[in-house]
Amino acid sequence: MNNCIIFGGGGFIGSHLTEELLKRNYNVTVFDKINFSKDNLRSFKDKIKIIEGDFNNEYDLLNSLDGIDYVFHLVSSTLPASSNDNPVYDVESNLVSTLRLLQDVVKRKIKKVIFVSSGGTVYGIPKSTPIKEEHPRHPICSYGITKKTIEDYLYMFNFLYGLDYTIFRLANPYGERQNPLYAQGVIPVFLKKIILNEEIVIWGDGSVRRDYIYIKDAILPLVNSLEYKSDNKVFNLGSGTGYSVNELLDKIKRITGIDAKVRYVEGRKLDVPVSILDISLLKKEMNYLPKIDIETGIEITYKYLKEVLT
Numbered sequence: 001m002n003n004c005i006i007f008g009g010g011g012f013i014g015s016h017l018t019e020e021l022l023k024r025n026y027n028v029t030v031f032d033k034i035n036f037s038k039d040n041l042r043s044f045k046d047k048i049k050i051i052e053g054d055f056n057n058e059y060d061l062l063n064s065l066d067g068i069d070y071v072f073h074l075v076s077s078t079l080p081a082s083s084n085d086n087p088v089y090d091v092e093s094n095l096v097s098t099l100r101l102l103q104d105v106v107k108r109k110i111k112k113v114i115f116v117s118s119g120g121t122v123y124g125i126p127k128s129t130p131i132k133e134e135h136p137r138h139p140i141c142s143y144g145i146t147k148k149t150i151e152d153y154l155y156m157f158n159f160l161y162g163l164d165y166t167i168f169r170l171a172n173p174y175g176e177r178q179n180p181l182y183a184q185g186v187i188p189v190f191l192k193k194i195i196l197n198e199e200i201v202i203w204g205d206g207s208v209r210r211d212y213i214y215i216k217d218a219i220l221p222l223v224n225s226l227e228y229k230s231d232n233k234v235f236n237l238g239s240g241t242g243y244s245v246n247e248l249l250d251k252i253k254r255i256t257g258i259d260a261k262v263r264y265v266e267g268r269k270l271d272v273p274v275s276i277l278d279i280s281l282l283k284k285e286m287n288y289l290p291k292i293d294i295e296t297g298i299e300i301t302y303k304y305l306k307e308v309l310t
């Protein structure tokens with residue numbers, strides 16, 4: 001009765017989520033790409049079921065749902081920056097496949113869908129911070145528009161067919177297993193460059209402010225939401241505190257004791273100047289309380305990356 005499937009479960013967030021679900025005695029199926037690296041799942045691989053398939057393949061998708069009670073949707077084929085290069089691909093690979101998933105979820109009367117949306121992009125340029133859930137959504141990248149549209153379809157599927165769901169508008173998670181080679185995740189990217197004595201490139205003047213949340217704090221509400229029943233369906237998920245890229249870099253330099261080589265290049269139009277989330281609704285409704293402060297989180301991530309990279 002407690003069978004969960006995580007689409008994108010082999011990735012950074014999915015692997016931490018899997019671990020926490022196992023701790024709480026849920027049965028976990030991880031659905032990820034054919035031949036995906038199992039490194040993130042290594043220490044608990046024999047406790048889960050793994051399905052290798054393509055989220056964009058109708059049959060792979062539908063065949064994976066037998067006996068499932070809860071669906072976590074963590075697949076994304078694009079990143080905020082790359083999504084604007086090909087919005088058609090973004091919509092086809094993320095939105096259309098999600099609609100197929102939701103239709104089947106309704107047919108099978110699956111109990112709930114948990115969707116990881118994006119706190120940093122769905123709102124667009126905020127009118128004020130910290131940003132509350134009611135703030136208007138005007139994304140300025142295709143990735144954000146796709147996330148926003150999936151949110152709207154979840155609302156529609158709930159209204160028309162009674163599908164239960166929770167949406168988490170996630171800020172900037174960081175920590176172990178986040179791939180430092182990706183364009184997303186400034187903390188592991190900076191740490192990797194420092195460890196390998198490479199130059200750090202900063203878009204703009206480093207004043208862009210973001211809300212950073214340690215991964216093990218971030219995944220707790222995702223698990224707690226399985227048992228949560230309410231009309232509140234949308235939650236910001238972050239730390240509620242913001243740091244500029246320059247402040248973050250100073251902290252990283254202090255913690256590692258290494259003075260990085262830094263080069264500033266022209267800013268990108270798609271980066272909103274500030275994104276700090278108001279997390280009071282999640283605190284009130286699910287007793288959410290992030291425990292790991294930014295300094296401790298950077299130290300943990302630094303220690304992890306030093307072991308992986310050297």
Ligand SMILES: NC(=O)c1ccc[n+]([C@@H]2O[C@H](COP(=O)([O-])OP(=O)(O)OC[C@H]3O[C@@H](n4cnc5c(N)ncnc54)[C@H](O)[C@@H]3O)[C@@H](O)[C@H]2O)c1
Nearest residue numbers: 008010011012013014032033054055056074075076116170
């Ligand atoms: N990391 C962040 O900063 C962040 C912030 C807000 C929201 N999110 C969202 O959280 C979710 C998970 O992010 P993450 O950081 O763990 O990313 P990730 O890239 O580490 O994990 C995503 C997983 O999805 C899998 N995947 C992608 N396309 C697939 C396909 N067609 N078929 C099967 N599997 C496929 C990948 O192989 C990967 O393992 C995404 O939806 C992302 O948009 C991430």
